[in-house]
Amino acid sequence: xxxxxxNGQAVxxxxxxxxxxxxxxxxxxxxxxxxxxxxxxxxxxxxxxNFDEELIHLDKAARVSVETISKSLRLMDSDLKNLETDLxxxxxxxxxxxxxxxxxxxxxxxxx
Numbered sequence: 001x002x003x004x005x006x007n008g009q010a011v012x013x014x015x016x017x018x019x020x021x022x023x024x025x026x027x028x029x030x031x032x033x034x035x036x037x038x039x040x041x042x043x044x045x046x047x048x049x050n051f052d053e054e055l056i057h058l059d060k061a062a063r064v065s066v067e068t069i070s071k072s073l074r075l076m077d078s079d080l081k082n083l084e085t086d087l088x089x090x091x092x093x094x095x096x097x098x099x100x101x102x103x104x105x106x107x108x109x110x111x112x
Contacts, residue, residue, distance in 0.1 A: 017085055018034070021034035021037065022034040022035075024092045083104060086100075086104070087101060087105055090104075
């Protein structure tokens with residue numbers, strides 16, 4: 001893909017290029033690159049033909065701002081650091097039925 005250019009080792013492309021693939025034809029002017037790609041995917045990768053089913057939440061996801069996601073991730077990071085601190089401070093049980101360290105330590109291991 002893109003042999004001889006600065007993108008010579010490209011393994012993908014932006015989805016915005018798909019419409020351009022229909023204007024690129026083969027040497028005999030019979031088939032477009034888009035048709036070739038569709039035939040290849042149908043023959044060799046039929047499991048990806050229903051990829052559109054994975055995009056059902058795309059519209060709602062596009063409405064979420066990067067700033068909101070970044071803020072949420074920073075908050076989660078802060079909460080995890082607080083949990084680590086709490087775990088360090090709560091290693092010895094406060095009572096006979098205190099399982100905080102035991103349970104939360106397992107949760108923290110699963111997260112990381």
